Amino acid sequence: MTWQATVMTLFPEAFPGVLGISLAGRALENKTWSCSTYDLRQCGLGRHRAVDDTPFGGGAGMVIRADVADAAFSAVDAPADVPRVFLTPRGTPLRQKDVVRYAGAPGVVLMCGRFEGVDERVLEAHNVEQVSVGDYVLSGGEAAAQVFLDACVRLLPGVMGSDQSGVEESFSDGLLEYPHYTRPAEWQGRKVPDVLLSGNHAAIAAWRQKKAEETTRERRPDLWSAWLARREKNETAAG
Numbered sequence: 001m002t003w004q005a006t007v008m009t010l011f012p013e014a015f016p017g018v019l020g021i022s023l024a025g026r027a028l029e030n031k032t033w034s035c036s037t038y039d040l041r042q043c044g045l046g047r048h049r050a051v052d053d054t055p056f057g058g059g060a061g062m063v064i065r066a067d068v069a070d071a072a073f074s075a076v077d078a079p080a081d082v083p084r085v086f087l088t089p090r091g092t093p094l095r096q097k098d099v100v101r102y103a104g105a106p107g108v109v110l111m112c113g114r115f116e117g118v119d120e121r122v123l124e125a126h127n128v129e130q131v132s133v134g135d136y137v138l139s140g141g142e143a144a145a146q147v148f149l150d151a152c153v154r155l156l157p158g159v160m161g162s163d164q165s166g167v168e169e170s171f172s173d174g175l176l177e178y179p180h181y182t183r184p185a186e187w188q189g190r191k192v193p194d195v196l197l198s199g200n201h202a203a204i205a206a207w208r209q210k211k212a213e214e215t216t217r218e219r220r221p222d223l224w225s226a227w228l229a230r231r232e233k234n235e236t237a238a239g
């Protein structure tokens with residue numbers, strides 16, 4: 001069955017964009033997923049098809065109107081089991097476990113914001129999940145939607161070359177991934193760690209686990225604390 005992505009945007013020409021190349025592009029061609037857009041301007045008001053207005057309470061910028069966004073959600077009319085997502089820096093940070101959930105749904109409807117965002121009432125009325133792709137501010141939701149969709153599409157059945165590629169990567173077990181090396185075995189005086197050339201699979205697995213733990217501890221103390229807590233819980237449960 002085709003995983004259906006519908007993107008509500010003021011810039012439909014931005015899609016599929018980078019998702020039209022490589023793995024995601026091939027999967028799009030062979031209909032593992034589909035990417036349709038809905039131009040918010042179609043629901044715009046008046047001669048100029050205005051979609052935005054000034055914020056109540058004052059302040060800089062403009063806000064996408066509730067009636068306009070509502071008409072767009074209604075026009076898209078996705079089945080009830082398809083998650084509706086608004087991309088926003090105010091959202092819950094997107095994690096790999098969320099990506100797994102979205103990829104397991106029949107598809108997704110993504111709303112790309114512009115200006116200051118979208119009237120909150122319409123997000124409540126349509127049960128829209130609010131998701132952030134990182135702690136920084138982009139100028140629009142289109143780049144965020146591409147990040148979101150790329151992460152989902154690569155998990156769809158058959159998209160990645162080897163089934164293992166999704167199992168062993170960063171976040172899959174709560175840790176960042178170990179470092180990678182390929183030929184030449186020595187480059188500009190830098191040698192690949194001996195253990196990786198040893199052919200000893202148990203030693204390689206142990207080295208990779210140690211590196212994954214070290215990297216996570218150094219770079220992501222938040223993930224490291226969560227991983228330690230989970231390990232302790234599992235050890236306690238195992239007695």
Ligand code: SAM
Binds near residue numbers: 089112113114138139
């Ligand atoms: N005023 C908003 C705030 O401070 O939260 C930022 C608005 S931003 C200029 C315009 C649009 O870009 C947002 O409505 C959202 O759709 C998108 N956007 C910006 N940063 C994002 C992020 N980190 N994650 C997801 N979407 C983002």
